[in-house]
Amino acid sequence: MNSDRLKRLRAELERFDLDAMLLRYASNLRYISGYSGSNGLALVTRDAAFFLTDFRYKTQAQQEVSQMQVRVPVEADLFAALAEQGVLKASMVCGFEGNRLSYESYVHLEQLFPGTEFRDASMLMETLASVKEESEIRDIRQAAAISDKAFLELLNEIKPGISERRLDAKLSYIMKSLGSERDSFDTIVASGVNGAKPHHKPGDKLLRKGEFVTIDFGAMVNGYHADVTRTVCLGNADEKQKEIYAIVLQAQQRALDGIRAGISGKEADALARDLIAQKGYTEYFGHGLGHGLGYEIHAEPRLSPKYEEKLQVNQVVTVEPGIYIPDWGGVRIEDDVVIKEKGCLVLSAAPKTLLEL
Ligand SMILES: [Mn+2]
The missing domain is CATH 3.90.230.10 (Creatinase/methionine aminopeptidase superfamily)
Structure with missing residues (x-):
């Protein structure tokens, strides 16, 4: 995986005035982390990056994901597992994939992270991935x-x-x-x-x-x-x-x-x-x-x-x-x-x- 992508994502965070970006969509996860499985979640902040998946993809995630802290929680609900990590704080503005995330997931996020402001940043990932290496x-x-x-x-x-x-x-x-x-x-x-x-x-x-x-x-x-x-x-x-x-x-x-x-x-x-x-x-x-x-x-x-x-x-x-x-x-x-x-x-x-x- 090209190490530059995480750096470019962080530059975009600054440009979009975000403290973090939450990724759930397979193509975006693959682009940023190298992970090619179907279930995963990544949270990239200005100075940390976490990748969460479930037991089925443990080995695959360890092999494919670089430059992120990989967590394989027992908790099957990855949003709830993210909340337990304590990295997404109430004071933060967090971008999400508004064009990809389901309404149900969005409502769930709002319940799990009261105080955190979630902002649609669909175009951030689209822009990042459009120019090819x-x-x-x-x-x-x-x-x-x-x-x-x-x-x-x-x-x-x-x-x-x-x-x-x-x-x-x-x-x-x-x-x-x-x-x-x-x-x-x-x-x-x-x-x-x-x-x-x-x-x-x-x-x-x-x-x-x-x-x-x-x-x-x-x-x-x-x-x-x-x-x-x-x-x-x-x-x-x-x-x-x-x-x-x-x-x-x-x-x-x-x-x-x-x-x-x-x-x-x-x-x-x-x-x-x-x-x-x-x-x-x-x-x-x-x-x-x-x-x-x-x-x-x-x-x-x-x-x-x-x-x-x-x-x-x-x-x-x-x-x-x-x-x-x-x-x-x-x-x-x-x-x-x-x-x-x-x-x-x-x-x-x-x-x-x-x-x-
Ligand atoms: Mn065509």
Whole structure:
């Protein structure tokens, strides 16, 4: 685990005017402590750091957590166990993950720590994790490389008569065979008219000749996600399919060429959105151009019309324009990129010329 992260978190505590930060969410715990189990709690103050978990994860926590005092209380309620430690005092202002912690847990905290002020600091962790270290970029690059390879293998399986669900299962098998820890998220396989639904759930529908198939998938390496989408055609594409595919590809290329540190998420989004609008399909591109990724599949920063913040060097984002036409189908093309000062580095490399299988 990179020792710098705890230091950076403490700098953020100062910036957010907090005395402590309470972490309960798995991705955040992993980021700060190195712990990759499912149940844990960390409290980081300006000069101390405690990690609590239960008996099941005792050995794992001792192996993975560095730079924090590890406690494995008999008490199963980790909030109550934290109270017994006496480190979170009534005079303190403590940040918590307002976007992750349940309401029930929040109420419980207020009861256990009367006097302590709990303040939503969701953005603190999001901001901290959005700029990637070299080792993190290496893991995402590796996850993207496995995804690319898996896609090429999968091409042999994409033929008329196979169901979306079966294709999903085969892709998962191939990715794991190539070293993926698990699927980054539930793979989307959307064929024919189903392609009009950006987040279609693969079902029993069989693929047919003449249809587009959109596959949105990703491998995982050391907890880091890849998120890649390709759309292919079964047999020869017709004129309309060629037109839509070319627009999406051109929009994506325009974004890849223009994204760099210093422009806002909104400006990045507009690179692709303006082109799709010029071609007359503005209402058929109803989602943002992309999102950050790391231990989380959807994270800061966002590339969307509402995101005014500037992109920073070494943030990793997806670039995924799409056009979705009801009762017709859709096309999405998605790559993962690292933002650099003068441009961006594309991590995924599966072919993007229109494949007619
Ligand atoms: Mn995505």
